Amino acid sequence: MAKVALSSIAKSFGPTKVLGGVDLDIADGEFLTLVGPSGCGKSTLIRIIAGLEHQNAGSVAIGGSSVDHLRPHERRVAMVFQSYALYPHMSVGANIALPLTMSRLKLWQRLPLLRQLSAQRRSVMRGIEADVEAVAAQLQLDHLLARKPAQLSGGQRQRVALGRAMVRNPDVFLMDEPLSNLDAKLRVHMRTELAELHKRLGATFIYVTHDQVEAMTMSDRVAMMDSGAVLQLGTPSQLYEKPASLKVAQFIGSPTINLLPAATAAGGRLELFGRPLALAVPLAQGEAVALGIRSEALSLVQGEPGGNGRAWFSARLRRKENLGSEYILHFDLAGRDAAGVTMRATPAAAAGVNEAAEVTLGFDETAAHIFAADGERIEPRGQGAATGSVVPLRA
Amino acid sequence: MADLALSAAPVTPVHSVLRRFLTLVLIHGVLIAGAIFMLAPFVWMLATSIKPPAEIFSAEISLWPKQFYGLQNYGFAMEKAPLLRFALNGVILCGGILIVQLLVAIPCAYALAKLDFPGRNALFVLVLLGLCIPVQVPAMPLYIALAQLGLLNTYFSMMMPFFLSVFAIFLFRQFFRSFPDDIINAARLDGMSEFEIVWRIVTPSAWPAIAAFSVFSAVAHWNDLYWPLIVISDAKLAPPPLGMMFFADAETGSNYGALTAAATILTAPLVLAFLVARRRFIDGITMTGVK
Ligand SMILES: Nc1ncnc2c1ncn2[C@@H]1O[C@H](COP(=O)(O)OP(=O)(O)OP(=O)(O)O)[C@@H](O)[C@H]1O
Ligand SMILES: [Mg+2]
Numbered sequence: 102m103a104k105v106a107l108s109s110i111a112k113s114f115g116p117t118k119v120l121g122g123v124d125l126d127i128a129d130g131e132f133l134t135l136v137g138p139s140g141c142g143k144s145t146l147i148r149i150i151a152g153l154e155h156q157n158a159g160s161v162a163i164g165g166s167s168v169d170h171l172r173p174h175e176r177r178v179a180m181v182f183q184s185y186a187l188y189p190h191m192s193v194g195a196n197i198a199l200p201l202t203m204s205r206l207k208l209w210q211r212l213p214l215l216r217q218l219s220a221q222r223r224s225v226m227r228g229i230e231a232d233v234e235a236v237a238a239q240l241q242l243d244h245l246l247a248r249k250p251a252q253l254s255g256g257q258r259q260r261v262a263l264g265r266a267m268v269r270n271p272d273v274f275l276m277d278e279p280l281s282n283l284d285a286k287l288r289v290h291m292r293t294e295l296a297e298l299h300k301r302l303g304a305t306f307i308y309v310t311h312d313q314v315e316a317m318t319m320s321d322r323v324a325m326m327d328s329g330a331v332l333q334l335g336t337p338s339q340l341y342e343k344p345a346s347l348k349v350a351q352f353i354g355s356p357t358i359n360l361l362p363a364a365t366a367a368g369g370r371l372e373l374f375g376r377p378l379a380l381a382v383p384l385a386q387g388e389a390v391a392l393g394i395r396s397e398a399l400s401l402v403q404g405e406p407g408g409n410g411r412a413w414f415s416a417r418l419r420r421k422e423n424l425g426s427e428y429i430l431h432f433d434l435a436g437r438d439a440a441g442v443t444m445r446a447t448p449a450a451a452a453g454v455n456e457a458a459e460v461t462l463g464f465d466e467t468a469a470h471i472f473a474a475d476g477e478r479i480e481p482r483g484q485g486a487a488t489g490s491v492v493p494l495r496a
Numbered sequence: 497m498a499d500l501a502l503s504a505a506p507v508t509p510v511h512s513v514l515r516r517f518l519t520l521v522l523i524h525g526v527l528i529a530g531a532i533f534m535l536a537p538f539v540w541m542l543a544t545s546i547k548p549p550a551e552i553f554s555a556e557i558s559l560w561p562k563q564f565y566g567l568q569n570y571g572f573a574m575e576k577a578p579l580l581r582f583a584l585n586g587v588i589l590c591g592g593i594l595i596v597q598l599l600v601a602i603p604c605a606y607a608l609a610k611l612d613f614p615g616r617n618a619l620f621v622l623v624l625l626g627l628c629i630p631v632q633v634p635a636m637p638l639y640i641a642l643a644q645l646g647l648l649n650t651y652f653s654m655m656m657p658f659f660l661s662v663f664a665i666f667l668f669r670q671f672f673r674s675f676p677d678d679i680i681n682a683a684r685l686d687g688m689s690e691f692e693i694v695w696r697i698v699t700p701s702a703w704p705a706i707a708a709f710s711v712f713s714a715v716a717h718w719n720d721l722y723w724p725l726i727v728i729s730d731a732k733l734a735p736p737p738l739g740m741m742f743f744a745d746a747e748t749g750s751n752y753g754a755l756t757a758a759a760t761i762l763t764a765p766l767v768l769a770f771l772v773a774r775r776r777f778i779d780g781i782t783m784t785g786v787k
Pocket of ligand 1: 114117119137138139140141142143144145146311
């Protein structure tokens with residue numbers, strides 16, 4: 102088992118800078134997810150860890166020692182690809198066995214004709230077969246070993262790719278969007294299976310996805326990337342509760358966080374739609390800030406709004422979305438140049454709101470995330486020090 | 497109901513069926529004419545090979561002879577010319593050339609398609625330029641070199657100029673381009689060397705292209721007269737066309753029945769091979785890649 106340490110990894114393809122000095126320390130046995138929008142360099146980073154791509158600067162260490170000089174198969178990592186990358190002309194059994202035949206048989210023992218001369222080959226092959234069968238049993242592939250990849254469903258192919266990675270017993274599993282070719286239901290199922298596999302194997306997992314739900318549900322820690330840099334590294338709840346920047350806040354969480362335009366008045370006190378709030382930030386007067394409010398932090402206000410550190414504004418219902426256990430309500434902010442807001446509501450609460458009706462929405466001011474014009478998170482005065490540890494990597 | 501349907505349709509069904517029929521007739525007519533044009537010499541060769549000499553030179557045109565003379569013609573050809581020897585030479589020549597061509601061209605094509613190294617594109621341009629050079633251009637220096645080395649009149653001298661096929665490199669390179677990079681990367685992670693990746697992972701997927709190229713190569717060298725004529729003077733080493741020439745020069749010069757019988761025997765292996773490999777050949781030409 103092994104920890105993985107990346108120090109200032111940089112990579113460019115010609116003039117395009119893809120990674121700009123990424124530092125990451127991944128603990129032994131940890132499930133770390135790299136998440137971020139398309140094209141931010143996640144695949145490039147994981148391919149550098151695998152040794153399939155060479156970094157222009159920086160170094161990769163696995164298990165405490167640098168692996169920069171090692172070729173991919175010497176790094177004791179296994180990779181699962183989005184496209185599964187099974188060998189099309191080999192049976193499932195041969196696909197899973199291949200890494201073992203490569204490592205346990207010498208070159209001449211693998212050559213056609215010549216291999217018949219080897220005395221040990223028989224017994225080695227028998228050992229390999231036993232290992233393949235053990236892995237196939239774990240993944241419920243036993244009855245498929247003789248098939249070709251083309252004769253399998255997407256989920257089965259996915260499991261074969263997993264089996265081929267597992268059979269080598271690697272220290273580190275690298276997975277590049279392994280679930281994104283599956284349909285929604287299978288994806289949810291495989292999510293659980295992967296999480297259980299991680300627990301059972303105890304190996305280090307580095308998992309790439311651009312699906313924030315996968316990132317939130319499976320990982321010990323999440324590294325949110327954008328434009329070749331890690332914006333924030335932390336547990337899923339840290340990223341959700343204390344997003345270090347506007348980009349993180351917008352990427353993590355579904356529905357997307359609501360953003361309300363606010364401004365600073367005298368003394369750094371915030372004003373929302375012209376009404377003063379109890380919040381104050383260390384900024385000069387007249388600065389524009391964005392208030393981020395999660396959809397579950399909003400609530401319908403009956404009667405007299407305001408007071409007790411609660412902010413409010415009025416909105417008009419545009420559309421209701423029924424999710425079964427709850428509703429997502431979409432509101433327009435009447436007459437204001439701000440995007441609409443979404444709110445989670447119980448079916449009972451949702452029933453009380455009519456289409457096009459004007460209502461008052463309120464939220465607890467302490468639940469608001471405040472972001473400066475450049476997207477950095479700002480802690481309101483006199484509050485920031487008290488709350489949990491956030492690791493903003495971009496100062 | 498019927499009235500409604502008729503008035504709604506701009507063209508009556510009878511009309512459109514007729515038009516479709518006429519288009520089919522036209523297309524097939526053109527194709528049949530082309531096929532007759534291509535096949536006529538073969539058919540004529542077959543017909544001539546079973547005719548007695550008197551009928552071959554008669555003015556009237558007939559496909560089937562009045563007197564069946566096939567046995568005599570084929571018997572004479574088999575007896576007077578070592579046809580099996582010529583065919584065997586042809587097989588050795590084509591087989592030797594094809595094997596070396598594949599051994600050389602497949603790794604080259606893989607490197608040009610999938611490996612990143614400086615000068616790769618320049619090399620590929622050179623390959624494309626190589627496609628433009630006809631064999632006649634290097635014939636002279638090659639002949640001199642082979643003569644100096646005392647290698648004339650050997651199988652090797654017949655094969656050597658064709659070992660490196662730029663056409664094969666070009667064809668396979670185009671084919672390998674569509675092979676998924678992820679599979680190659682997976683093989684690297686599994687511990688395969690680039691050579692093993694070429695032969696064990698990429699080549700098995702290239703069967704259609706290999707089959708197509710094999711047909712091209714075999715046909716070209718089975719029928720090649722130009723180069724064997726230059727380097728071979730020993731009838732024992734002659735491949736089919738050169739053998740035919742030796743055969744025609746000797747006593748049989750004007751025995752067209754026997755000559756066409758010999759030609760039929762020497763063309764047959766190729767035609768049979770093509771019929772067997774037809775499906776793969778067509779797959780390869782239309783370039784269906786792997787998924
Ligand atoms: N071989 C290459 N040559 C040139 N540019 C490349 C190459 N590979 C990747 N890139 C560029 O690097 C950037 C990052 O690519 P990468 O594949 O790492 O993105 P990603 O985060 O995995 O995106 P996705 O979620 O879409 O898979 C992209 O802008 C891409 O165009
Ligand atoms: Mg990617």
